[in-house]
């Protein structure tokens with residue numbers, strides 16, 4: 001696995017001051033919009049949306065860059081609630097610049113980053129450093145998630161108020177579970193005084209010691225120690241009870257088991273403030289992928305069985321699971337080109353959300369509106385960020401997708417520094433062509449470049 005690669009060409013010579021999409025299918029759950037329209041963006045702000053909005057005047061304006069949206073989808077840019085960008089400390093796997101470039105290529109305008117860096121982000125100083133570094137880089141906005149406990153050790157609570165002031169949007173010990181009920185109770189109480197959600201990586205470590213994959217028939221056959229569903233279910237059940245007594249906001253990271261889905265459905269039915277996310281890989285892969293002992297299929301929580309996949313899809317469709325999050329977890333060949341038992345768990349995902357998940361829409365497992373909602377409005381609600389929308393007057397944060405483009409996932413074209421994904425080399429359908437974040441173009445694919453030419457007159461780029 002190569003660790004570095006050349007960046008893809010950047011397009012549109014910056015951000016055109018007048019950007020026009022004609023005849024594009026715009027899908028925006030916040031406005032209940034699903035219609036073929038024109039969209040006009042002036043100086044980074046959406047100024048017109050509607051049939052015929054791109055009048056002759058607009059299209060002929062000297063500074064206009066007009067993109068033919070026929071057959072394309074335009075959606076609000078995505079928010080990822082769960083990514084590991086590895087800076088500080090493991091920049092050979094990913095850093096804030098490469099991680100945000102990957103996010104932009106995946107259609108994201110906002111990325112929440114987990115605190116299991118080296119050192120752990122459990123302080124104001126590290127939170128500030130991440131925010132400052134992301135500002136320097138530009139591109140999608142970065143939102144740190146602070147640790148729940150000092151050093152993610154599960155004992156003393158970290159200084160959440162400090163981290164919140166510095167920009168943290170939530171707390172989590174992701175990578176580790178807060179197993180002590182007493183610590184978890186205090187964490188929920190403390191975080192709720194700052195109105196911060198507590199994100200739990202639900203894994204009863206006593207039940208997963210030495211585990212390599214999902215516990216089931218395949219783990220037995222492969223002779224690998226298993227991670228039973230109940231290790232997730234026990235923690236989710238306990239935490240739901242704690243969320244109920246504390247009234248705090250509780251969010252479950254990367255739900256993988258059908259039992260956890262059942263518990264969440266019941267909790268939501270009783271009006272408890274719980275939310276949950278699922279990853280693209282848990283929605284599309286099972287433990288059968290592990291049969292060749294390929295270390296790219298090792299991930300926490302593990303890929304489970306078809307019955308789990310079916311339950312997760314159903315839960316996402318009916319809103320029991322609110323959010324799709326990538327759990328983008330880059331690792332280099334050092335952690336993956338080894339024995340299965342030695343390999344680190346995790347898969348990259350930021351650049352693969354659209355091609356992996358549009359398949360679910362084509363097969364009828366998920367509506368396009370719900371898919372977009374789970375990537376925009378739902379995560380926005382969890383972190384209290386106004387959702388990106390295509391409404392007039394909004395700063396443009398959007399993503400243009402070619403839903404029919406079929407291509408092979410090519411390692412040379414990924415912007416992440418890492419290559420650990422089982423989707424590498426697979427033929428998938430659906431590609432992000434253009435991403436705007438904060439009113440600016442942060443990613444443009446060659447197809448968009450081919451369609452556009454440099455602005456024809458003065459008034460050019462705003463960036």
Ligand SMILES: NC(=O)N[C@@H](CC(=O)O)C(=O)O
Pocket residue numbers: 084116174175176201298299300301327329330345346347
């Ligand atoms: N998901 C993973 O398998 N790995 C994550 C940690 C985590 O989210 O559990 C990582 O940081 O590598």
Ligand SMILES: [Zn+2]
Pocket residue numbers: 174175176201253254300301
């Ligand atoms: Zn985790």
